[in-house]
Amino acid sequence: xxxxxxxxxxxxxxxxxxxxxxxxxxxxxxxxxxxxxxxxxxxxxxxxxxxxxxxxxxxxxxxxxxxxxxxxxxxxxxxxxxxxxxxxxxxxxxxxxxxxxxxxxxxxxxxxxxxxxxxxxxxxxxxxxxxxxxxxxxxxxxxxxxxxxxxxxxxxxxxxxxxxxxxxxxxxxxxxxxxxxxxxxxxxxxxxxxxxxxxxxxxxxxxxxxxxxxxxxxxxxxxxxxxxxxxxx
Numbered sequence: 001x002x003x004x005x006x007x008x009x010x011x012x013x014x015x016x017x018x019x020x021x022x023x024x025x026x027x028x029x030x031x032x033x034x035x036x037x038x039x040x041x042x043x044x045x046x047x048x049x050x051x052x053x054x055x056x057x058x059x060x061x062x063x064x065x066x067x068x069x070x071x072x073x074x075x076x077x078x079x080x081x082x083x084x085x086x087x088x089x090x091x092x093x094x095x096x097x098x099x100x101x102x103x104x105x106x107x108x109x110x111x112x113x114x115x116x117x118x119x120x121x122x123x124x125x126x127x128x129x130x131x132x133x134x135x136x137x138x139x140x141x142x143x144x145x146x147x148x149x150x151x152x153x154x155x156x157x158x159x160x161x162x163x164x165x166x167x168x169x170x171x172x173x174x175x176x177x178x179x180x181x182x183x184x185x186x187x188x189x190x191x192x193x194x195x196x197x198x199x200x201x202x203x204x205x206x207x208x209x210x211x212x213x214x215x216x217x218x219x220x221x222x223x224x225x226x227x228x229x230x231x232x233x
Contacts, residue, residue, distance in 0.1 A: 037104025045184040056130045074144035084205040098191045103183035112186040122182040129174030136168045149213040170228045
């Protein structure tokens with residue numbers, strides 16, 4: 001792991017400011033996407049989801065700034081370099097917009113009636129997914145948000161990477177497929193079901209890039225058979 005004194009293109013103070021700005025902006029934007037369509041702040045499912053996601057996010061952000069600022073900076077990158085990944089972003093953006101907007105309309109018009117027990121269970125599973133997400137970042141300092149290979153990057157074979165090749169995507173699927181149910185919307189759950197398929201498409205290109213550019217990754221493919229779900233794929 002890197003420490004707080006690791007050299008990075010971005011000054012640590014600048015990085016902290018960027019992280020805070022994006023964190024606050026994310027809360028505001030996502031909150032508006034929930035509560036404006038709902039037409040009310042009386043939407044406990046949305047408040048609970050916001051806490052489940054953003055409180056751990058704040059803790060992880062603080063941990064990264066202290067222990068691995070280089071990874072935190074990598075997580076700030078959003079521009080893909082690969083053309084296939086750029087197309088992937090265009091494909092997934094409408095899906096995530098639906099996932100965020102539809103539950104509010106569902107709340108306003110009463111389209112779904114999901115029991116509170118199921119909502120709380122999905123929130124627990126989402127929190128577990130975020131825990132897996134943190135374990136991945138603690139293990140892999142190269143876990144950038146975009147598909148890229150750093151000059152000094154090495155193949156990570158420990159932790160969850162000894163079980164599946166892409167444990168971060170396992171956590172992403174767990175969190176985002178279940179998000180509509182946690183927000184009380186069955187109808188928003190339908191477009192969310194396309195997320196695993198889109199992740200598969202992304203992984204196909206990502207593994208091609210890693211095989212070509214990351215020394216030792218071809219051998220790693222032979223060592224770890226499954227990509228995101230042990231025993232399945």
